[in-house]
Amino acid sequence: MLTLLEQLDKGTLWRSPGGIHPPELKSLSNQSTIASLPLQSRFVIPVPLVGQQATLSVKVGDSVLKGQPLTEGAGFIYLPVHAPTSGTVVAIEQHGSNHASSLPVLSCIIEADGLDTWCELTSSKIEQLSKADILAKIKQAGIAGMGGAAFPSHVKLNPASEIDLVIINGVECEPYISADDRLMREFSDEILTGISIIHHLLNPQRIIIAIEDNKPEAARAIESAIRRSSLPNDMIRVTVIPTKYPSGGEKQLIQIITGKEVPSGAIPAQLGIVVHNVGTAYAIQEAVLQGKPLIERVVTLTGESIGKPGNYWLRIGTTVEDALSQVSFQPESSQKVIVGGPMMGFALADLNVPILKGTNCLLTPSQAEIAPDPDEKACIRCGECAVACPALLLPQQLFWHAKAEEYDKAASFNLKDCIECGCCSYVCPSDIPLVEYYRVAKSALKNAAEEKLQAEQAKIRFETRLQRLEDEKNAREEKSKQAAAKRQANMKSGDKDAVAAAMARIAAKKAQAAEGITADPAATTPDTTTTKAAIDATSAKKTAVNAAIERAKAKKAALATQSQKDNQSDVATVTTDMPVDTIDRANDKKAQIAAAIARAKAKKAALASDSSATNDVDGVQTRDTVNEVNPAIEMDTTIAAIPVDDKKARIAAAVAKAKAKKLANSAKQEEL
Amino acid sequence: MAFKIASSPHVSTTLHTNTVMKRVALCLIPGIAVQSYYFGYGTLVQLLLAITVAYLAEAAVMKLRNRNITATLKDNSALVTASLLAVAIPPLAPWWLIVIGTLFAIVIVKQLYGGLGNNVFNPAMAAYVLLLISFPVQMTSWVAPQTLTVNYADMLHTFNSIFQLNAGYAADFFHLAIDGTTMATPLDTLKTDLSMGLTTTESMTKTIFSGSVGEGWFWVNMAYLVGGLVMLKLKVIRWHISGAIVLTLFVCASIGFLISPDTFVSPIMHLFSGGTMLAAFFIATDPVTAATSPRGRLIFGAMIGLLIYLIRTFGGYPDAVAFAVLLANMCAPFIDYYVRPRSYGHRVGN
Numbered sequence A: 001m002l003t004l005l006e007q008l009d010k011g012t013l014w015r016s017p018g019g020i021h022p023p024e025l026k027s028l029s030n031q032s033t034i035a036s037l038p039l040q041s042r043f044v045i046p047v048p049l050v051g052q053q054a055t056l057s058v059k060v061g062d063s064v065l066k067g068q069p070l071t072e073g074a075g076f077i078y079l080p081v082h083a084p085t086s087g088t089v090v091a092i093e094q095h096g097s098n099h100a101s102s103l104p105v106l107s108c109i110i111e112a113d114g115l116d117t118w119c120e121l122t123s124s125k126i127e128q129l130s131k132a133d134i135l136a137k138i139k140q141a142g143i144a145g146m147g148g149a150a151f152p153s154h155v156k157l158n159p160a161s162e163i164d165l166v167i168i169n170g171v172e173c174e175p176y177i178s179a180d181d182r183l184m185r186e187f188s189d190e191i192l193t194g195i196s197i198i199h200h201l202l203n204p205q206r207i208i209i210a211i212e213d214n215k216p217e218a219a220r221a222i223e224s225a226i227r228r229s230s231l232p233n234d235m236i237r238v239t240v241i242p243t244k245y246p247s248g249g250e251k252q253l254i255q256i257i258t259g260k261e262v263p264s265g266a267i268p269a270q271l272g273i274v275v276h277n278v279g280t281a282y283a284i285q286e287a288v289l290q291g292k293p294l295i296e297r298v299v300t301l302t303g304e305s306i307g308k309p310g311n312y313w314l315r316i317g318t319t320v321e322d323a324l325s326q327v328s329f330q331p332e333s334s335q336k337v338i339v340g341g342p343m344m345g346f347a348l349a350d351l352n353v354p355i356l357k358g359t360n361c362l363l364t365p366s367q368a369e370i371a372p373d374p375d376e377k378a379c380i381r382c383g384e385c386a387v388a389c390p391a392l393l394l395p396q397q398l399f400w401h402a403k404a405e406e407y408d409k410a411a412s413f414n415l416k417d418c419i420e421c422g423c424c425s426y427v428c429p430s431d432i433p434l435v436e437y438y439r440v441a442k443s444a445l446k447n448a449a450e451e452k453l454q455a456e457q458a459k460i461r462f463e464t465r466l467q468r469l470e471d472e473k474n475a476r477e478e479k480s481k482q483a484a485a486k487r488q489a490n491m492k493s494g495d496k497d498a499v500a501a502a503m504a505r506i507a508a509k510k511a512q513a514a515e516g517i518t519a520d521p522a523a524t525t526p527d528t529t530t531t532k533a534a535i536d537a538t539s540a541k542k543t544a545v546n547a548a549i550e551r552a553k554a555k556k557a558a559l560a561t562q563s564q565k566d567n568q569s570d571v572a573t574v575t576t577d578m579p580v581d582t583i584d585r586a587n588d589k590k591a592q593i594a595a596a597i598a599r600a601k602a603k604k605a606a607l608a609s610d611s612s613a614t615n616d617v618d619g620v621q622t623r624d625t626v627n628e629v630n631p632a633i634e635m636d637t638t639i640a641a642i643p644v645d646d647k648k649a650r651i652a653a654a655v656a657k658a659k660a661k662k663l664a665n666s667a668k669q670e671e672l
Numbered sequence B: 001m002a003f004k005i006a007s008s009p010h011v012s013t014t015l016h017t018n019t020v021m022k023r024v025a026l027c028l029i030p031g032i033a034v035q036s037y038y039f040g041y042g043t044l045v046q047l048l049l050a051i052t053v054a055y056l057a058e059a060a061v062m063k064l065r066n067r068n069i070t071a072t073l074k075d076n077s078a079l080v081t082a083s084l085l086a087v088a089i090p091p092l093a094p095w096w097l098i099v100i101g102t103l104f105a106i107v108i109v110k111q112l113y114g115g116l117g118n119n120v121f122n123p124a125m126a127a128y129v130l131l132l133i134s135f136p137v138q139m140t141s142w143v144a145p146q147t148l149t150v151n152y153a154d155m156l157h158t159f160n161s162i163f164q165l166n167a168g169y170a171a172d173f174f175h176l177a178i179d180g181t182t183m184a185t186p187l188d189t190l191k192t193d194l195s196m197g198l199t200t201t202e203s204m205t206k207t208i209f210s211g212s213v214g215e216g217w218f219w220v221n222m223a224y225l226v227g228g229l230v231m232l233k234l235k236v237i238r239w240h241i242s243g244a245i246v247l248t249l250f251v252c253a254s255i256g257f258l259i260s261p262d263t264f265v266s267p268i269m270h271l272f273s274g275g276t277m278l279a280a281f282f283i284a285t286d287p288v289t290a291a292t293s294p295r296g297r298l299i300f301g302a303m304i305g306l307l308i309y310l311i312r313t314f315g316g317y318p319d320a321v322a323f324a325v326l327l328a329n330m331c332a333p334f335i336d337y338y339v340r341p342r343s344y345g346h347r348v349g350n
Ligand code: SF4
Pocket: A388, A389, A390, A391, A392, A393, A394, A395, A417, A418, A419, A420, A421, A422, A423, A424, A425, A434, A435
């Protein structure tokens, strides 16, 4: 088993599934050297990042020099844009964009002065620069991936993880396009210098320059440039791969060169691989060594409606209209103008849009060349699309669900892994614009995801608000609780006093009865404290309840203490006494009845206590007491507000007291 | 200057659905020619009838559904359906048989399911089964091969028989049957013989087999095989379904034959008799009703091969192609659901 590096060195190729072989038609444009076009007078530079990550550094009326940055900004992926020539900023306005949607974006319109004067450029040598300096230079030059995706290059050159393999993409698999082909043939040394900068930055183990076998001249040029270059020849090589669309796709190329698949949703750097376009390598070289920003690129102008097809150096910001007018463009009726290749490019609705950093081709086919789109017919489930799909998807299933607007189901067939290469549409015998359906489905899914995100954010906002309200409420409650507790605390002491007083009374009575025990010193205070407690009780119901509960507790406590102090029958006396005390303040019959019942029970309990074991009885009594006191307390609460001195009640109470005493006495006597 | 807006890709293959369908129909020609040579002009008359009815029916349905009539007719799918049904039914079957069959295939099986691409069942085979169940006598009385009969069904005879110009249909049909113009197919004969206790070898001595798999039938199947290979070459079909059918049938038949050559039909007989090749290359490969992925198609084809063998060997019908295809059609959606390719970047353990 060879290691991957050995296999790379041998040029082993892996199979990438699917793919198609459309007519290449590159000879239309790759015959002559890259030419320059006369300087245009008007340039449109989109500044879409302004307002988000960047600010404009020029204003209307400013004169600018060629290469002068038009924006300033921070942020990791911010990229500056530059004036493509010297002149005046005549407007900063919304302008149609070079995008499938042609939605307007904020753009600087620059009127050229014809002098084409460079701003000051700082050229430098690699050896004098640190890696950070180089990255900064690349960023300041505004270099974006030139294969079409236009992703900021300095980001890819500054990966978080170790890079083992750099693939330089010279595949250019789209039909018609030959910009990279010509660039490799004519500027192989510059490209190699760019590659050595990439090498310096990433320090990979291998660098593979991948070129399709339909570009033998380019491959030869690069090979000889490798021999001339300072890079160690054993770590860099040209690997010629078979011509097949879309071998130039990043994921496909990685698969062909290494046999690895970039995991769904991941980036190649996670495999230790990065892919750069040859055009990017060229631009990096210009930026680092000469300090030139990316204001110019090679664009293939081709198609039968162009009189002088070929590759041209075009300034970024040149309008498509201007560019085409220089190459004998003769539009037919309903002429298609395609930005990019025939497989992935999009047709322009308006030609007054600028060339961008990622624009590699303008294709103007005649009707004979590319037929107008035929009508979509029924899918016959022939499965050809699935055979052609390089991402191994089931395009027909995707289509089925996308058409039915079942986007979730489409997503479950891995719609997000579709690279929109168009192979499926290309082979479809029913002329179904499959990719178009996928785009619609993808954007619908994206919108849905965004809506979901927004809904979630709204939900979070709502919940935070609820939480806040809840917190406030809790805080309020806490406050009032504290206040209540304070009151309660006040009252508790009073109540306890009352209990103590009552107990004292009982004790006194007991003393009388038993003629043995002297009154408690606390017995002097009871009157005042009980009065106070009663007044307090009238003031608030709640407090009254609390007070009652407290009382009940106190009784229990008293019981406990009493039982420790005295013997069992004493306890019975106390418990019997308590309801009586309550009834003192009540005029209700029910209360009386309850009190009577309580009394009866107390008696019974007392009797029982005499006959049975101490511990058991103690439990029963306590329970009984609590049960009976409770209703009494409730009544107490309801009527506490109107303290009545009903005669009947008093009498009843007195009778009860007497009985209790009697009972206590007898109990005592028996006990003694 | 108006610029045409369209979505990428802007190019496509020149192989369109109508071309595909047309090629399928053209590749049927060798088979039809050989079939006509051995079994008379009946097949050609049936073809004409079927195609006419199919186009009329399709046009009528399109009109009712308010669709573009010419666009639909131009996809040639009706042509293929009609042709397949026409070559599958007995050449001298009465005219109303093919008319009923074609109408059923086009109107009910295809259009009522939503038209091309949406039908679950292969229209030609569904119609065939309908006819077989409804009119078993007419559907199983195959014409005797030309070389085996003195009363060869000439032009006049054929027309008389199909259009029932003479007397009543029944009389004429059975008159033909009596004088030997029609007879059971070799597979049918063999099945009957086996059920009567004869051995395969004994049965094979009958003239209808002419020593091998049956006079005429071998060459008809050969011709369909040739047509099928041409389709493969033209990339009208892919090999998976046909290959799986032929291989499975061959393997199953070989096993049976090796175990008991006297009671099982030989693999060659299985492959080159009845509708095997027609089914393997022209019927089962109908993409609409088959599984879509390559692996799914292998399973789909193997299923048909196995079903053909099982029904022929153990079932009540002598030839099983139509049933096998319909049963597999029912399974196709499930096969598609469970046999999905692993998409790029979804490698297990990646
Ligand atoms: S466009 Fe998407 S579905 Fe179609 S072949 Fe390419 S990757 Fe597959």
